[in-house]
Amino acid sequence: MPHFERHVFVCTNQRDPGNPKGCCADKGSEAIRETFKRELSERGLKGKIRANAAGCLDQCSRGPAVVVYPEQIWYRVPTVEDAKEIVEQHLIGGKPVDRLIMRSVTERAAIEARAAASHQSGAREVHNTAEMDDAYRAMVKQLLESQAYRELQAANILGHALKFVPTLGFKLSIAEDLEEELEHFAEVARLYSDVVGGDVAQAVADRLSRVPYPESWAEIAMVQFLYDRAGEVHLREYVNCSYVPYRNIVTKILEEEEGHESFGEAVLLELCSDAKRRPELQQLFDKWLHVALLSFGRPGTDGNRYAVEVGLKTRDSGAVMQQFLDDIKPTMRTCGLHFPPTEKIGIAFSQEVNLAL
Numbered sequence: 001m002p003h004f005e006r007h008v009f010v011c012t013n014q015r016d017p018g019n020p021k022g023c024c025a026d027k028g029s030e031a032i033r034e035t036f037k038r039e040l041s042e043r044g045l046k047g048k049i050r051a052n053a054a055g056c057l058d059q060c061s062r063g064p065a066v067v068v069y070p071e072q073i074w075y076r077v078p079t080v081e082d083a084k085e086i087v088e089q090h091l092i093g094g095k096p097v098d099r100l101i102m103r104s105v106t107e108r109a110a111i112e113a114r115a116a117a118s119h120q121s122g123a124r125e126v127h128n129t130a131e132m133d134d135a136y137r138a139m140v141k142q143l144l145e146s147q148a149y150r151e152l153q154a155a156n157i158l159g160h161a162l163k164f165v166p167t168l169g170f171k172l173s174i175a176e177d178l179e180e181e182l183e184h185f186a187e188v189a190r191l192y193s194d195v196v197g198g199d200v201a202q203a204v205a206d207r208l209s210r211v212p213y214p215e216s217w218a219e220i221a222m223v224q225f226l227y228d229r230a231g232e233v234h235l236r237e238y239v240n241c242s243y244v245p246y247r248n249i250v251t252k253i254l255e256e257e258e259g260h261e262s263f264g265e266a267v268l269l270e271l272c273s274d275a276k277r278r279p280e281l282q283q284l285f286d287k288w289l290h291v292a293l294l295s296f297g298r299p300g301t302d303g304n305r306y307a308v309e310v311g312l313k314t315r316d317s318g319a320v321m322q323q324f325l326d327d328i329k330p331t332m333r334t335c336g337l338h339f340p341p342t343e344k345i346g347i348a349f350s351q352e353v354n355l356a357l
Ligand code: FES
Pocket: 011, 012, 013, 014, 022, 023, 024, 025, 055, 056, 057, 058, 059, 060, 061, 063, 065
């Protein structure tokens, strides 16, 4: 029996189209496995490294999932180009491809925070309102209102969306997400009441009355993909927030909401495989991209600079927004979506914004 030095397991699991878990096969994992096999064979490594098809590796929301043994390095490999990079850099060069390593959302946030820490001035931690001055308290008030708005809006949208959801499996999955959003809203509301002494639901009622609602299954998928993804990237900024009670809430929300956006992504990928639907999906993308980007706030403002200076967050909104845009690009490429012209998006971008696909 040949003794392989390494095994590369590629999940090629296929689930029914109506399954809310999605699957790696729908995200192109068969082509990823073929690429590993071909690249290894062409490099004369067939007898040393084996690329195997695997069943579900229990990382469905983060797939296409690949694991390399014996190192036990877990990867998310979205494209065949990424598979080639792993062969070249990791399997031949011995250096894992850091950007593709599968990490939980809080691990990613901690890495980003460390990378940004060199730009910070060693902000002190704040544990309660007695330790805040007026400017700090005003900024925390603003942060909590934004977070409460996002959680309540997400819950309202999911509740509204339920009637368009085609299967019981998806309805149950949406109902679970909705309950989580409401629990997160309740936590933010409690903290707001401590810091500000008021009702945050009232504070955000006017803003909430102006948001649109999805009117079809395709639109729900787009909202989940874009809006939840924006929320996650935005929240990652606060994992090392100097206001400790908010930091704790953010960490909990991130852990519990991980995977929400992959549900929308899975449905979107399925819908866009029908080329006739792409104009409709592009229209929905244009509409919800604007809403998703609104949650980052204006880049380059004094408020941004202050929040970074006192360690409430680590980067200007422009940098966070760019990260979100880069995050959605692989799915956009697969679905044939493009960014509308900036004037049509209707958002204030930083000058360095990169919309190239
Ligand atoms: S379907 Fe691939 S990890 Fe579950």
